[in-house]
Every structure is written in structure tokens, then in C-alpha cells.
Amino acid sequence: MALPPKTVERLSQYRRILYNNLNKGKDNIYSHELASQLQLTPVQVRRDIMLIGYSGTQRKGYLVEDLITRIGKVLDGNQKLNTATIGIGHLGKAIITYFNGKRTKLDIAAAFDVDENKINRVIADVKCYHINELCNKIKELNISIAILTLSPEHAQEITDKLVVCGIKGILNFTSVPLNIPDNVNIYVEDYDMITSLEKVAYFVNHND
Amino acid sequence: MALPPKTVERLSQYRRILYNNLNKGKDNIYSHELASQLQLTPVQVRRDIMLIGYSGTQRKGYLVEDLITRIGKVLDGNQKLNTATIGIGHLGKAIITYFNGKRTKLDIAAAFDVDENKINRVIADVKCYHINELCNKIKELNISIAILTLSPEHAQEITDKLVVCGIKGILNFTSVPLNIPDNVNIYVEDYDMITSLEKVAYFVNHND
DNA sequence: TAGATTGTTAATCGATTAACAATC
DNA sequence: TAGATTGTTAATCGATTAACAATC
Numbered sequence: 001m002a003l004p005p006k007t008v009e010r011l012s013q014y015r016r017i018l019y020n021n022l023n024k025g026k027d028n029i030y031s032h033e034l035a036s037q038l039q040l041t042p043v044q045v046r047r048d049i050m051l052i053g054y055s056g057t058q059r060k061g062y063l064v065e066d067l068i069t070r071i072g073k074v075l076d077g078n079q080k081l082n083t084a085t086i087g088i089g090h091l092g093k094a095i096i097t098y099f100n101g102k103r104t105k106l107d108i109a110a111a112f113d114v115d116e117n118k119i120n121r122v123i124a125d126v127k128c129y130h131i132n133e134l135c136n137k138i139k140e141l142n143i144s145i146a147i148l149t150l151s152p153e154h155a156q157e158i159t160d161k162l163v164v165c166g167i168k169g170i171l172n173f174t175s176v177p178l179n180i181p182d183n184v185n186i187y188v189e190d191y192d193m194i195t196s197l198e199k200v201a202y203f204v205n206h207n208d
Numbered sequence: 209m210a211l212p213p214k215t216v217e218r219l220s221q222y223r224r225i226l227y228n229n230l231n232k233g234k235d236n237i238y239s240h241e242l243a244s245q246l247q248l249t250p251v252q253v254r255r256d257i258m259l260i261g262y263s264g265t266q267r268k269g270y271l272v273e274d275l276i277t278r279i280g281k282v283l284d285g286n287q288k289l290n291t292a293t294i295g296i297g298h299l300g301k302a303i304i305t306y307f308n309g310k311r312t313k314l315d316i317a318a319a320f321d322v323d324e325n326k327i328n329r330v331i332a333d334v335k336c337y338h339i340n341e342l343c344n345k346i347k348e349l350n351i352s353i354a355i356l357t358l359s360p361e362h363a364q365e366i367t368d369k370l371v372v373c374g375i376k377g378i379l380n381f382t383s384v385p386l387n388i389p390d391n392v393n394i395y396v397e398d399y400d401m402i403t404s405l406e407k408v409a410y411f412v413n414h415n416d
Numbered sequence: 417t418a419g420a421t422t423g424t425t426a427a428t429c430g431a432t433t434a435a436c437a438a439t440c
Numbered sequence: 441t442a443g444a445t446t447g448t449t450a451a452t453c454g455a456t457t458a459a460c461a462a463t464c
Contacts, residue, residue, distance in 0.1 A: 001414065002410075002411065002414040003410075005407065005411075008406075008407050008410050008411075009403050009407055012400075012402065012403040012406040012407065013385075013400070013403060016383065016402070017385075037385060038385050039385055074410075075406050075409065075410050076409065076413075077409075077410075077413035077414075079413070081409050081412065081413070083405070089302065089305075090298045090299070090301040090302035090305060090306075091298070091299070091302035091306070093298040094297065094298035094299035094302050095401060097297075097298060098298075098299070098401065098402075099401070099402070099405075105409075106405060106406065106409055144412060145405070145408055145409060145412060147405070168412040168415065169408040169409065169411065169412040170408070171404055171405055171408050175224065177221075177225075177245060177246050177247055185415050187408055187411040187412050187415055189404050189407055189408050191399065191401075191404055192220075192221070193303060193306065193307075193399075194220065194224070194306075194307070195217050195220040195221060196379055196397050196399055197291070197307075197314060197353070197355070197379055198216075198220040198283050198314070199213065199216050199217055199220065199397055200353055200377040200378070200379050200395055200397050201283065201284070201285075201289050201313075201314055201353060201377065202210075202211075202216050202282075202283050202285075203210065203213075203216075203377065203395040204289065204352055204353060204376040204377040204395050205284075205285035205287070205289070206209065206210040207376065207393050207395055
């Protein structure tokens with residue numbers, strides 16, 4: 001039923017590139033153009049687009065606007081999802097500000113921190129609440145995705161709370177593997193900058 | 209010759225978990241313990257460790273310190289690599305501060321920005337230089353890896369400079385696919401937060 | 417028509433997991 | 441010895457790519 005994870009990732013990238021091209025006044029695009037702009041193969045692009053049931057034409061390739069719409073239907077689904085950023089350090093701020101510039105159906109509806117000084121501050125239109133209000137606000141604002149940008153020490157503790165509050169997805173930047181009970185169905189995506197950097201270092205040392 | 213990319217990523221994670229365990233006074237560890245702490249399978253852990261040529265014992269599993277040392281030899285290589293962060297917004301600061309807390313052979317040796325106000329400031333022991341000095345400092349400080357945390361509009365322009373300056377690896381957070389000439393051998397790792405978030409949203413909408 | 421393109425299946429490649437021998 | 445573990449090959453699974461028919 002669900003698309004392959006890698007295809008989902010690429011669809012997100014196609015959409016961004018398609019918007020770029022749309023802004024440049026391009027209204028149709030070939031698979032090889034999309035491919036070269038993302039450093040993929042044209043076949044892969046066509047296959048991904050096939051998987052979401054969109055069709056181009058042999059003469060003009062894909063219609064940029066239509067394809068954007070189609071990808072939107074697939075990625076965003078019907079309901080707009082609300083997200084919350086937990087931990088308002090540099091990384092949390094980076095995500096909030098970065099995010100609000102971009103066009104997407106996702107919305108950062110709230111931010112949370114323990115630091116009293118940050119409470120009620122507004123960063124790029126997002127209001128910061130005290131972590132004690134986590135559950136209340138998640139329910140009140142209908143938040144289904146949490147972005148964890150807090151310090152590693154509190155990652156598991158907050159995750160436990162999120163599970164209880166009924167969160168549906170977590171984007172975890174804390175570099176701590178999170179423990180989620182088996183009986184709940186939460187999608188977790190982990191990202192660790194140190195791992196990425198160590199990977200670059202390894203392949204720099206092994207570039208033959 | 210080189211290890212599979214996925215194995216490299218996991219080795220980085222094993223190392224962190226191993227340090228955690230070492231700090232708790234654990235001096236040996238079983239594959240199933242490592243696996244459960246990272247939510248992997250014990251076989252996968254054993255296979256990865258096999259690939260780096262380390263051996264445990266059936267009685268006591270792996271020696272934590274020895275394994276850390278072995279992973280270090282593999283990931284870090286012989287030479288310590290220097291890195292530079294380019295673009296000192298929230299994300300750049302996040303990386304610099306986050307990074308300096310962690311133990312690793314990698315070193316952030318310099319930061320760069322265009323903003324005159326940031327020049328010569330020191331963030332978590334890292335000095336900020338003007339982007340005009342990019343090439344000079346890369347050579348002077350023997351920097352081989354660049355971390356791109358600048359705005360998307362300047363990503364390609366700076367990349368072109370980095371290529372000329374002889375950079376070896378790039379960790380690209382700008383969400384712009386970078387164009388690198390074919391005749392140079394630069395390892396590029398891309399990461400895009402929006403894509404990750406959209407992926408979480410997709411699988412939240414498709415969690416059956 | 418010739419050339420360029422899309423759509424799709426089959427083949428290949430890479431990564432994970434199952435199975436199991438060896439051993440403490 | 442019985443039980444738990446490691447090390448490793450073979451099988452499986454998933455993702456990419458090659459090949460090619462269809463068509464504008």
C-alpha cells in the first residue's frame with residue numbers, strides 16, 4: 001500500500017525542484033531534466049512518478065503544476081498535519097525559522113522548552129510554551145508530529161510523555177535511540193549529524 | 209575495499225553507545241545488548257563487527273574499550289581531519305556547539321560567514337572568518353571537510369569555490385543539490401530536514 | 417519517418433536476515 | 441553436558457538499473 005521510503009524521500013525533492021522550475025516559468029519538464037537537477041537517473045524519476053500514478057506525455061514530458069499537485073496529494077494526504085518543536089536551542093530555532101520560509105502543508109503549531117525565559121516568546125510566528133503544557137497543547141492544537149531538538153538527557157523522558165499524549169510521528173535529532181512501546185504505532189525518523197559527518201570523513205579517507 | 213555505507217553509519221552509532229556503556233562501568237557487551245540499545249538485530253551487529261575484523265568471545269561478547277578503539281581506527285583513519293562550518297545562522301551555531309561537546313577525532317577548525325558582525329567572533333572555541341578568506345584558511349588550517357549551513361541561494365557559488373580550494377568532502381544542509389565537476393573526487397553527503405519531516409508526515413498518514 | 421520520449425518488466429545490485437556450525 | 445554466544449555463508453528482501461515496447 002505505502003510507497004517505498006526512498007521514493008517518498010525523492011518525491012519531496014522532486015516537489016522542491018518542480019517549484020523552482022515553476023518559478024522560472026517552466027511549465028513542462030522531462031524526466032532527464034528532473035534527474036540531472038537532482039543527480040539521479042531519468043529511469044528512477046519516471047519509475048517514481050509511475051508509482052504515484054501520474055502520467056506525462058512523450059512530447060512534452062510532465063506538466064510541472066499538475067505533477068506538483070499530484071505529489072502534494074500523495075505526500076500531504078488529505079489532512080494537514082500539525083507539528084511541534086521540542087527544545088528551543090540553536091537547532092530548534094534553525095528548524096522553526098527554516099521551515100516557515102518553505103511552502104508545505106505541514107505547520108509548526110507550537111514550540112516547547114523548560115527555560116522560563118523562553119516561555120511565551122514567539123519565534124518566526126511560533127509560540128513557545130512550557131514543557132509542562134505539552135500534553136494539553138498537543139491535544140488543543142491537534143499536533144501529531146513532534147520534532148525533538150532537546151538535549152539527549154531528556155529525550156527518553158519526553159518521548160514517554162509524547163507516547164502517552166498520543167503523538168503519531170517523531171523526527172528525532174537527539175542522537176539518542178528512542179524506546180517506544182510495542183503496542184503503539186508511532187513512526188520515528190532518526191537523524192544524527194555526527195554520524196553524517198563521520199560518514200563523510202570515512203569516505204574522504206577512502207576515496208580511491 | 210571500503211565498507212558499505214550503511215555499515216559505516218552504524219559503526220558511528222555503535223561507538224556512541226559503547227562510550228555510554230563504558231561510562232556506566234560496563235567493560236564487555238553482547239551483540240544483543242548493542243542491538244537492543246540501537247533497535248537493530250544482533251546478527252547485523254555481529255556482521256558489521258565482523259566486517260571491521262574485530263572478534264569477541266563466546267563467553268563475554270565484545271570488550272567495550274577494544275571495540276571502541278577498533279571502530280576508531282576504521283572510522284577516523286590515521287589522519288585527524290579538520291572541518292569548517294560555512295554559514296553561521298542558527299543551524300551553523302547548532303552544529304558547532306553540538307559538535308564540540310562530543311568526543312570524536314574530527315575537529316571544527318573554522319567558521320565562515322559574510323556578515324561583518326560575526327567576523328572574529330568565537331563560538332564554542334571556533335573562530336569565525338570572512339568568507340573571502342575561505343581559500344586561504346582552508347589551506348592554512350588544512351581543512352578537508354566543509355559543512356554547508358548557509359542559505360540556499362549561495363550554496364552553489366560557495367561550492368564552486370570549495371572545489372577550487374581542494375576540499376575533499378562536503379556535508380550539505382542547504383537542500384540544494386550541488387553541482388560538482390566530474391573530474392574532481394569530492395564526497396558529498398546531503399541532508400534535508402524538510403524531506404525528513406515530509407517523510408514522517410507521509411508514514412503517519414499511512415500507518416496501518 | 418526518424419528521433420526522442422514515457423511506461424514498465426526483468427535483471428542486477430546491495431543490504432538484511434535466516435540458518436547453522438563452532439566454541440566457550 | 442546444556443545453553444548461550446560468536447562468526448559466517450546462503451537466502452531473502454528491497455531498491456536501482458537495463459532493456460525495450462509503445463507513442464508522439
